[in-house]
Amino acid sequence: MARKFLAAVAAFSTLAVHTAAAGPESTDPIKLTTHDWTGQIVTTTIMGEVLKNAGYNIEYVQADYIAQFAGLKTGDLHVAMEIWETTGREAMDEATATGNVVNMGETGMVAIEEWWYPAYMADVCPGLPDWKALNDCAEEFATPETAPLGRYLGGPVTWGGFDDERVEALGMDFEVVHAGTDAALFAELESAYQRKAPIVLWLYSPHWAPSKYEGSFVKFPPFSVECYNDPSAGINPDAAYDCGKPTGPIWKVAWKGVEEKWPGAAKAIRAFHVSNEDMGEMVAKVDLQGMSVEDVVAEWMAANKDSWSSWAQ
Amino acid sequence: MTDGVHHHAESAQAPAPVFAAVPSVSRIFWIILFLITWALSTWSFALYKAFDARWIIRYPKNLEIPLDRWISNATNWLVEDLSFGLFTFRDFTRFISSLVEAPYDLTRSFLIEGFTIGQGQQALEVAPPLSWIAIIAIVVALALYAKDWALALLVGFCFSYLAIFGQWESAMVTLASVLIAVPIGVVGGLALGIAAYRMPAFERFLRPVLDLMQTVPVFAYLVPILVLFGFGPVAALIATVIYAMPPMVRISTVALRTVPEEVIEAGRMVGCRRGQLMWKVLVPTAMPSLMVGVNQVIMLSLNMVIIASMIGAGGLGYDVLTALRRLDIGGGIEAGLAIVVMAIALDRLSQAFAVRRVRPPGNSQMPFHKRHPVLTLVALITISTTLAGVYFPEFREYPANLTVTTGTFWNSAIEWININFFDAIEAVKTVLLNFLLLPVKRFFTGIPWAWGIVVVGLAAARICGWRLGMMAAVMTFFIAASGLWREAMTTIYLCSVSVLIASLIGIPLGIWAGQNPRANSIIGAMIDTLQTLPSFVYLIPVVMLFRVGDFSAMIAVVLYALAPAVRYAAHGIRSVDEELIEAGKVSGCTERQILWRIKLPLAAPSLLLGLNQTIMLAISMLVITALVGTRDLGQEVYIALTKANIGQGIVAGLSVAFIAIIADRVVTALARSSQQRLGLE
Numbered sequence: 001m002a003r004k005f006l007a008a009v010a011a012f013s014t015l016a017v018h019t020a021a022a023g024p025e026s027t028d029p030i031k032l033t034t035h036d037w038t039g040q041i042v043t044t045t046i047m048g049e050v051l052k053n054a055g056y057n058i059e060y061v062q063a064d065y066i067a068q069f070a071g072l073k074t075g076d077l078h079v080a081m082e083i084w085e086t087t088g089r090e091a092m093d094e095a096t097a098t099g100n101v102v103n104m105g106e107t108g109m110v111a112i113e114e115w116w117y118p119a120y121m122a123d124v125c126p127g128l129p130d131w132k133a134l135n136d137c138a139e140e141f142a143t144p145e146t147a148p149l150g151r152y153l154g155g156p157v158t159w160g161g162f163d164d165e166r167v168e169a170l171g172m173d174f175e176v177v178h179a180g181t182d183a184a185l186f187a188e189l190e191s192a193y194q195r196k197a198p199i200v201l202w203l204y205s206p207h208w209a210p211s212k213y214e215g216s217f218v219k220f221p222p223f224s225v226e227c228y229n230d231p232s233a234g235i236n237p238d239a240a241y242d243c244g245k246p247t248g249p250i251w252k253v254a255w256k257g258v259e260e261k262w263p264g265a266a267k268a269i270r271a272f273h274v275s276n277e278d279m280g281e282m283v284a285k286v287d288l289q290g291m292s293v294e295d296v297v298a299e300w301m302a303a304n305k306d307s308w309s310s311w312a313q
Numbered sequence: 314m315t316d317g318v319h320h321h322a323e324s325a326q327a328p329a330p331v332f333a334a335v336p337s338v339s340r341i342f343w344i345i346l347f348l349i350t351w352a353l354s355t356w357s358f359a360l361y362k363a364f365d366a367r368w369i370i371r372y373p374k375n376l377e378i379p380l381d382r383w384i385s386n387a388t389n390w391l392v393e394d395l396s397f398g399l400f401t402f403r404d405f406t407r408f409i410s411s412l413v414e415a416p417y418d419l420t421r422s423f424l425i426e427g428f429t430i431g432q433g434q435q436a437l438e439v440a441p442p443l444s445w446i447a448i449i450a451i452v453v454a455l456a457l458y459a460k461d462w463a464l465a466l467l468v469g470f471c472f473s474y475l476a477i478f479g480q481w482e483s484a485m486v487t488l489a490s491v492l493i494a495v496p497i498g499v500v501g502g503l504a505l506g507i508a509a510y511r512m513p514a515f516e517r518f519l520r521p522v523l524d525l526m527q528t529v530p531v532f533a534y535l536v537p538i539l540v541l542f543g544f545g546p547v548a549a550l551i552a553t554v555i556y557a558m559p560p561m562v563r564i565s566t567v568a569l570r571t572v573p574e575e576v577i578e579a580g581r582m583v584g585c586r587r588g589q590l591m592w593k594v595l596v597p598t599a600m601p602s603l604m605v606g607v608n609q610v611i612m613l614s615l616n617m618v619i620i621a622s623m624i625g626a627g628g629l630g631y632d633v634l635t636a637l638r639r640l641d642i643g644g645g646i647e648a649g650l651a652i653v654v655m656a657i658a659l660d661r662l663s664q665a666f667a668v669r670r671v672r673p674p675g676n677s678q679m680p681f682h683k684r685h686p687v688l689t690l691v692a693l694i695t696i697s698t699t700l701a702g703v704y705f706p707e708f709r710e711y712p713a714n715l716t717v718t719t720g721t722f723w724n725s726a727i728e729w730i731n732i733n734f735f736d737a738i739e740a741v742k743t744v745l746l747n748f749l750l751l752p753v754k755r756f757f758t759g760i761p762w763a764w765g766i767v768v769v770g771l772a773a774a775r776i777c778g779w780r781l782g783m784m785a786a787v788m789t790f791f792i793a794a795s796g797l798w799r800e801a802m803t804t805i806y807l808c809s810v811s812v813l814i815a816s817l818i819g820i821p822l823g824i825w826a827g828q829n830p831r832a833n834s835i836i837g838a839m840i841d842t843l844q845t846l847p848s849f850v851y852l853i854p855v856v857m858l859f860r861v862g863d864f865s866a867m868i869a870v871v872l873y874a875l876a877p878a879v880r881y882a883a884h885g886i887r888s889v890d891e892e893l894i895e896a897g898k899v900s901g902c903t904e905r906q907i908l909w910r911i912k913l914p915l916a917a918p919s920l921l922l923g924l925n926q927t928i929m930l931a932i933s934m935l936v937i938t939a940l941v942g943t944r945d946l947g948q949e950v951y952i953a954l955t956k957a958n959i960g961q962g963i964v965a966g967l968s969v970a971f972i973a974i975i976a977d978r979v980v981t982a983l984a985r986s987s988q989q990r991l992g993l994e
Contacts, residue, residue: 038638061544062622062623062626066956067539067957068544074540091957144739145746157952158952158956177861178944180943183637184856190857191858194728194731208639286639
């Protein structure tokens with residue numbers, strides 16, 4: 001009872017004193033999850049710094065990208081800053097359906113995923129980035145295990161992506177080999193790039209790889225929902241997936257309790273917005289130039305004070 | 314071999330007596346079994362086409378047992394609904410995590426974070442953490458206390474590495490979790506081992522549980538653990554203990570059982586009670602073997618560092634992961650080596666404590682600081698540097714501008730190899746693929762599931778008796794009925810090729826190490842490094858040189874599973890009774906004869922225990938092979954993890970465990986029959 005009273009007094013006083021900038025409604029730390037890729041850590045650190053500036057206590061908790069939903073549902077964890085439309089949609093929908101997890105809107109970043117080739121392959125395969133040109137020189141990409149078919153290094157099976165179906169539907173002379181992790185994916189790219197060896201693989205953005213290596217995404221027939229769902233749509237009348245991959249927003253999600261416990265913070269989280277270009281630049285600074293995440297975020301915060309200071313109001 | 318030929322010749326010549334005919338019947342049995350399997354494996358696809366019977370190669374979808382859904386539902390019920398009246402099941406598990414969390418937080422405060430009051434930005438520091446100088450001084454003094462200056466130097470060197478290479482903060486986070494997980498693992502393991510030693514019934518119950526703990530891939534139960542014990546370091550700690558404890562239990566039981574009867578008799582004669590007999594006689598006598606168990610717990614705990622960091626343990630494992638995700642091979646190796654040096658320091662320290670001789674107490678007339686000069690000095694250093702840490706940050710943490718790094722050296726080295734030797738490597742790889750991996754793969758994946766169940770049952774029954782044969786057949790049926798036949802066969806193919814190569818390399822190394830102390834120290838260090846260096850560290854260079862695929866997976870498994878083959882072989886050779894070797898020398902055996910006629914046969918149980926562990930470790934590496942894209946059970950488990958599908962993960966995990974259990978039983982039975990043939994039992 002006494003605690004409730006005190007809390008009420010505290011709430012009232014904050015209301016009275018800081019009418020403009022809402023102070024922290026609770027000093028309990030807001031738990032933001034971090035994963036194992038730099039972009040996500042940068043995004044989360046920016047959010048964390050903004051919340052700190054608004055007076056909230058925050059705590060970064062490492063959690064697995066998908067396993068974290070179990071914690072978000074129970075309130076063990078509070079905020080996840082990057083759920084990619086392309087890889088996390090299913091888990092996110094399942095979690096929001098329970099009513100315990102809330103979609104906090106888009107981050108402003110757009111996920112791009114597609115087949116990608118290094119620039120030096122354009123000399124071998126004139127006509128790239130068109131997918132037909134790629135298919136015409138499929139043999140250039142063959143290895144002893146896949147010959148005579150070309151070898152396409154797909155993402156981990158868990159990413160989905162329907163590459164096996166795409167190869168089938170478009171009648172491409174490629175065999176899909178799935179990398180187990182994205183680290184393995186980029187290790188192969190690095191190796192091939194050093195030797196200027198042929199390679200075509202799944203890449204995504206925002207990521208440091210498209211800025212480190214010169215190359216382009218392959219141009220497939222543009223994605224449409226019908227192309228994925230309806231076999232008769234697209235250039236192959238008998239098969240679905242006869243087009244490129246969809247692009248999609250990167251979402252933010254939070255435990256439903258965040259809005260009740262820290263309404264001001266929830267507002268800031270909803271308002272969070274950063275562009276692909278800014279993110280790509282920051283990720284490259286960390287991963288390629290070896291700067292620390294904190295320094296890069298501090299630099300961005302100093303340069304973009306106008307944009308982030310409005311989030312928490 | 315000569316024995317077999319002899320019997321064979323005999324039985325061919327005359328209507329041989331029954332006992333002499335046994336080997337040849339047995340041989341015919343195996344040959345026929347193999348030929349049928351081979352024929353079916355080769356033509357299974359043709360049979361399917363000829364009879365239009367797809368069920369031959371694929372278990373019918375509509376007959377699959379939806380066990381994964383049942384398990385998911387059961388776990389949901391456990392987590393969300395099960396209640397014991399006053400508290401729910403989850404309250405109970407959360408209570409356990411708070412029990413583990415308290416000492417963990419305390420250790421962390423001491424080592425790195427300091428003690429604070431309040432939360433977040435209102436927090437107020439009341440005491441600083443121990444200075445890095447103080448921690449190095451303490452471990453050096455501990456080494457000196459436990460053994461000598463050589464060890465002190467080694468340990469000091471190891472911890473200095475952590476500071477100088479800028480790994481200090483992460484290393485202390487990892488150290489905190491190891492300091493909690495290892496004692497729990499060792500004490501719990503020893504307790505279970507003693508219970509199993511005293512009660513054979515308990516051991517029978519425990520064995521399959523241990524097998525499951527050791528073989529169900531950690532990823533399979535990570536999601537339930539996270540849900541039950543909460544996100545963060547505690548869940549990681551609990552997963553670590555589950556993974557690291559089983560060898561301690563096993564080794565404790567075996568060690569206690571191999572204490573010579575005379576020693577126990579002597580203990581009884583001087584009037585020991587049950588407890589005294591255990592703690593004053595059995596445990597001290599078994600100490601050298603028990604320390605192998607402690608070594609394993611430390612090594613396996615540090616092995617879990619990477620996976621633990623995936624679920625929030627942070628520390629060195631996290632550094633390895635992030636470094637490798639941006640292909641910073643040097644950064645990965647530096648953080649990985651930090652795990653290795655920490656493992657070496659902790660292991661050597663614990664070994665030294667186990668064999669420490671009690672020294673005479675000093676003259677009690679002298680003042681304290683003269684009786685305990687080292688202790689006094691360390692206390693002074695600890696207090697002064699830690700207090701200095703309040704005002705000068707460089708005492709609190711090693712100054713960042715004094716750290717060194719190998720920088721891009723490793724990346725350049727791999728790049729050089731890659732550019733200059735890729736074609737040669739590719740050629741070797743293609744040969745191995747075509748003549749070893751692919752034929753084995755075709756053989757295993759071609760076996761129709763129905764015949765697979767029969768052949769596993771028959772083989773297990775032949776070696777271990779019909780009861781085990783039945784069990785093996787049922788387990789195999791479970792795998793097929795879960796719709797995982799193809800993945801299981803890929804698993805078996807990868808594991809068997811890897812175990813074969815690991816044994817071919819590991820056993821000779823172990824024999825060498827067992828006979829030659831200098832070789833032992835080098836090989837020992839190498840093995841410790843391989844077992845504790847997170848496989849992720851070498852996986853990335855391996856993928857760069859060998860591409861994504863089975864071959865890279867095999868190399869990772871071999872490197873990891875090598876350790877027990879070497880270690881058990883060396884242990885077996887070393888523990889051969891000196892008197893028997895003397896007897897051999899006296900009767901004029903050459904070195905070679907002593908090795909082949911005396912040491913190796915007597916070390917056979919150890920060798921087979923080593924083979925057993927090699928298989929277990931190979932199987933436990935399956936999840937890592939999933940990271941380079943194999944399509945085996947490990948991949949199933951990994952997919953289940955990334956989709957947080959508890960049921961799918963556990964069913965695939967159980968399939969892995971069943972394969973391991975069948976292998977374990979068969980190898981153990983082979984060991985027993987070989988012992989009997991040698992007259993060792």
